Amino acid sequence: MTDSEGSAPSIPTDYEIAQSAEKRHVADVVEPFGLDREDLELFGEHTAKVKLEAIERLRAEGEADGKFVLVTGMTPTPLGEGKTVTTVGLGQAFNRIGKEALIAIREPSLGPVFGVKGGAAGGGYSQVLPMEDINLHFTGDLHALTSAHNLISTMLDNHIKQGNELDVAVNWVTWPRAIDMNDRVLRETVIGLGGDVTGVPREDGFVLTAASELMAVLCLADSVKDLKERVARIIVAYDEDGEPITADDIDATGAVTILLKDALKPNVVQTVEGTPAFVHGGPFANIAHGTNSLIADEVAAHLSEYLITEAGFGSDLGAEKFMNIVCRFGEMEPDAVTLVASVRALKYHGQEMWPPDLADLDAEDVESVRKGFENLDAHVGNLRKFGVPVVVALNRFPGDTDREVEAVLEHCEDDLGVRVAESTVFGDGGEGGIDLAEELVEAAEADSTFEPLYDLDAPVKEKIETVATEIYGADGVEYHGDAEDDIRRLADLGFDDVPICMSKTFHSLSDDASLKGAPEGWTLEVKEIYPSAGAGFLVVLTADVLTLPGLPADPAAADMDIDPDGTISGLF
Template sequence: MTEKVVPLTDLQIASQATMQPIAEIAEKAGIPENAVEPYGRYKAKIDVSQLPAKSRDGKVVLVTAISPTPAGEGKSTVTVGLADALSKLGEKTMVALREPSLGPVMGIKGGATGGGYAQVLPMEEINLHFNGDIHAITTANNALSAMIDNHLHQGNVLRLDPRRITWKRVLDMNDRALRKVTIGLGGPAQGVPREDGFDITVASEIMAVFCLATSLQDLKERIARIVIGYTYDKEAVTVRDLGVQGALTLLLKEAFKPNLVQTMEGTPALIHGGPFANIAHGCNSLIATNMARQLADIVVTEAGFGSDLGAEKFMNIKARRGGFAPDVVVVVATIRALKMHGGVPKSALGDENVQAVTAGIANLAKHIDTVHAFGVKPVVALNRFITDTSDEHQVVLNWCRANDVKVALTNVWEEGGEGGIALAKEVVGLMEEPTQFTHLYDVEQSIHDKLTTIVQKVYGGEGVRLTDQALKDLQQIEKNGWETLPICMAKTQYSFSDDPKLLGRPDGFTITVREIIPKLGAGFLVCLTGDIMTMPGLPKTPAALKMDIDENGNATGLT
């Protein structure tokens, strides 16, 4: 009887990899020694001010995906594998990724370092705390909260209305019990009683500011613009009014330096910043992306979830702020996810179902249309899973070829960079073709027009409806002259609509915006839709239940 072979876990694969000293990775990337600040043997902070004069503007490859499903699409895995494949082709390449949040790591989604033989290393250190950046953002956010409550306690010279304080505390963990809290109880010595709440750290405006700032001075100025609440006369109060922007920036000084690590095959990787894409803008830091563009000929980066969330915000917020355009967009798809969008339950995804794949392609087609709407050419990465069949693959390959869409079957989880060579060749080929990148809306348009454009051109819906609360928010925003900011939609990642159960390619729907929150520091307006929450909860069986550590300090159970 043949003994069944149990495949290695991502953590086991990562723990068996041989890493290069970080000084060698920095040298490969063209980073001078005086710019490298080692954090142990295999991680480093990079002092951007010590980099050589800019000599290139590397091309940007954005990796996005179809609408995600619980089946998993492997977007980070494809991102890392593609970078390694490009390196194998002789292209000077760097990866630029977001930092994992402990909420998903301990919850249901797992880490964000790729998988199989297409990972960034050291995997467990990146997924747990990683150089303290997110902790620094948590501290800066909560230091501001402490300053606000101290101001109330010490006489409230600014006449800040405790009922209209919009700034919340944060924690880098899914903790639903903290969504709404009451603070300041216990008498006059304990402060002013008021209602408060917690967001997850990656939903903090400090995180968004951190990821869109181009320098320490820009970071400080953006923090100064953050609105913390309103006076009794309903006038906006900012961090500048409190005078603590310098102190908060000081807390972020070291965290603001991009982190250098490596892929399993030694491709330099920058991992920095990590805003959620269904709450914030879902992209790694602009300073890290610009650094990679300065050092490499090709930068492979990703945006959270599908093109309707992370990619849309990458185009309309990050690329607009950074003054660059993606040269190629990779849309990751899997047979498993297409079958779910075609009506198959998760329990039956292992069974061949060509008809369901055919039906699910409608979801892929909409994401392709969205990429085209931005004037950028897409290439589909069909990320292979062991349960796929050749007939199912052929459905996708035939559809792409019939619709003049570049496509490549990838197998980077199992083969690393070698399994992404076909995809890399398609990407390089598309880079030679001209692009006509355009933002889908002009910031000078009305908020309603910008929302309608996103709903119609990106989601494929009919229009937008604002609740009474959103209309009140809109009036306040227009009164303060903030209506020219870009839009950051907070929406479910599972559907083009605001209903996570509407899979595939729904139509005829209307998006309901229930609240509009101005984020002046980040420079966008967050529009909350559906039941999206800025503090998620843990699932019934959190991933943390599988995690452990042995007597030698080795982690187990991380994914």
């Protein structure tokens, strides 16, 4: 069992489970749901992309009427609490109880794979296959995004070098470079050194490919035409008068769209139990909206009774953005939300000593579990504000004791009055998620009064303060540096009637990563607001959020190996 899901000697490794699983041809996996072999572009026997022509056919057949179940979580520990495992396990569990279900999750990024978290394909008996391919090069989507992003960078600097007809302000270039690796030394760079033959010197930097605006653009586009329009309006710099310069202004639109045309097609694979799984796109949940592509959700909703999809990090980041951004752009509503909690995370938030020793979280500590309820309660409260039925999924780890588990179940049922179920999908596959699936079916059939938290035409400050006070629990908002000037400038440019995408740490409900539980008596500090014009929202920067993480002292990559026969170890 992997670190992110607990540990138990009796369960084989993720890799061993994946290798022993009997995989079917991907065309046979999706055929019962309404996709034929000619609808697919095959990448071997077990991976495929859905052709855009097939998507148009599904659209022509009528509106998607599958129910949406969103998976989110409480504030996680550094090890993660099992949202993806829960998502995959639920897809299997729904099919076990006779409900046609598909899942949609994000593609892993190589940075986190080789850094702290490892792979992002689920785990145990609730993982997507072929998991080694999914966690590495897969169908090349991340590579296409990296190339497309850097093509814009290259064309922009070439424009400056070749006479700068657009009067680009060299110190006001907003488009960095991208790399799909946690390489911290590239966060801030100087380019163009070496004289006139090299280019114009200026400060630059890199972001992780998942943090590129192109990733958000790809995941929100619904066609090649829409993708091209979104790419065209990406702001890459400003001129000396403060007017925006776009990707279209530097003639990058066509070539960038060509690089992304195949990446737009959603990928489909299968789970250990043969449930079709769409694995497509992977924007950051702090700098962007944090969910898989809308086009994958749309296809899955056309083909199934239930779509289980996942939002990044906790309800304060992923779920808030799903409700306020994704649902607006996708014209959809979640029918139920499951909030993944764990005994480990509750103890993490309930520890007196800070920082807690993660090893101490393995010992029974019912009192710390109870003290950690304030974090769980805050997340349940967040979700209820959107008018959607909530079910708590207690992702049970092998070391959790009955007393700890009972304390959580009783608190949810008696104190919160919220549906709750244990989940053991890591060790038991779909069978371990049947109780949770049944609770979600009932919740999804119940009345829902879904509403986003703010109106799009509300002032930018009002939207920021609504999220800060209603979701994060802040007393108010302070604007630092040029943040207020940013708001005025963006209003002048016509960007005041779009959703806001708050960039905040995922380690806390607050903007201070060291504050656990449900912090009170604090003020959100906003440093900068800038447009993600291609995606269609404003990014609001708070505190110090890194768009290019670094490797830890003991990176996951150091424990990876491959035997002469090709057997991989340590990847998950």
